[in-house]
Amino acid sequence: MTKRLFLAINLPPEIKEEIFNLALKLKKLNKNKLIKWVEKDNFHLTLHFLGSVPEEKISTINQALAPIVANFPTLNFALSDSINALPDLNNPKVIFLEIKELNDGQTIKLQKQIGGSLARLGFAIDKRPFRLHLTLGRVKFKTAIQIPNLQFPVSNFQISSVDLMSSELTSAGPIYSIVKAYNFKNN
Numbered sequence: 736m737t738k739r740l741f742l743a744i745n746l747p748p749e750i751k752e753e754i755f756n757l758a759l760k761l762k763k764l765n766k767n768k769l770i771k772w773v774e775k776d777n778f779h780l781t782l783h784f785l786g787s788v789p790e791e792k793i794s795t796i797n798q799a800l801a802p803i804v805a806n807f808p809t810l811n812f813a814l815s816d817s818i819n820a821l822p823d824l825n826n827p828k829v830i831f832l833e834i835k836e837l838n839d840g841q842t843i844k845l846q847k848q849i850g851g852s853l854a855r856l857g858f859a860i861d862k863r864p865f866r867l868h869l870t871l872g873r874v875k876f877k878t879a880i881q882i883p884n885l886q887f888p889v890s891n892f893q894i895s896s897v898d899l900m901s902s903e904l905t906s907a908g909p910i911y912s913i914v915k916a917y918n919f920k921n922n
Contacts, residue, residue, distance in 0.1 A: 737787045739902045740914065742800075742849060743779040744810070744842075746869075750892050751778045753814060754832060758871050760883045761818070761830070769875035770830070777911055778869050780834065782846045782897065785858055792856075796899065797915055799852045804917035807845050810894045811837040818871070818882045827880055831868040837891065842867065845897070895919055 746754070755775040762772055788796075813835040820827030836842045843865055850860045874880070899915040 736790050738790060738793070738914070739904070740785040740788045740793075740796075741900050741902060742782040742785070743898050743900050744782065744894050745779050745896075745898050745900075745913070746894075747892050750814065751775050754778050754869060754871070757818075757832065757883075761871060761880075764881040764883055765878075768878045768880065770872040770878075770880075771875065771908075772872040773870055774908060777909065779898075779900070779911070780867065780869060782865075783850055783853055783858075783860060785853065793899070793914065795856060796853075797917075799856060800849060800897070800899070801917050803848050803852055804845070804897050805920050807841060807919050808838075809919050809921050810842055810845075811891060812842075812867075812894065813837060813891045819868070820874075820880070824880065824882075826877055827874045829870055830872045830874065830880060831870050834867045834869060836867055849897070 752775070755778070758772055758775075762770070785796075815833040815835050817833040819831055819833060821829040821831070846865045854860045896916040896918045898913045899917070900911050901914050903910045903912075
C-alpha cells in the first residue's frame, strides 16, 4: 500500500486564523473568479513533495530525516505583507503569501539538507529555488486578481518541528494528516 506524502512546516492555529482572514478578504474581492481557496486547517509551508510512497519506506525516511532536523534550532518566521502568484500576477495559477524567515537562512539550509537526503533515498527532488510561501488558492482559468492592503496583528511565530504529511485527495479537497513529526534540537 502507498501513501501520498510531503514534508511540511505546519503553522500555529493563531497564524492559520490570520491567514484564513486574509484569504476571506481575497475571496470577497475576487468573488466572481474560479479560484479554489485553501481550507484553514491546510495552510502549511511545503519543504518537499515525495509523491506516492510505499508504506514500508516510511521507516527509512524517518531514520534519514530525524537526525537532520534534530541538528537545527527552533525556526522563527513572520507573515509578510506580500501576496504574489505563480507564474506571476498577470497569469496566476497559484496565489500565495510570502513569509519571512528570521533565522539567517536556516530554513533554506534545512530544506536543502532534507532534499539531499531524500535524493540519496531515490526520491526525485524539485530543483527549482526554494521559496518561502503559503498557498492561498489555485486559479482554475486565466484571470486577473485583486489584492487587498494587508495588516497582520500577529507578526512573529515559532516552529518546533518538520512534519511528514500524508495527503488523501477527495472530491471536497485534500485531507492532510501528520505521519511523523521531527523535532528541532531545542524541543
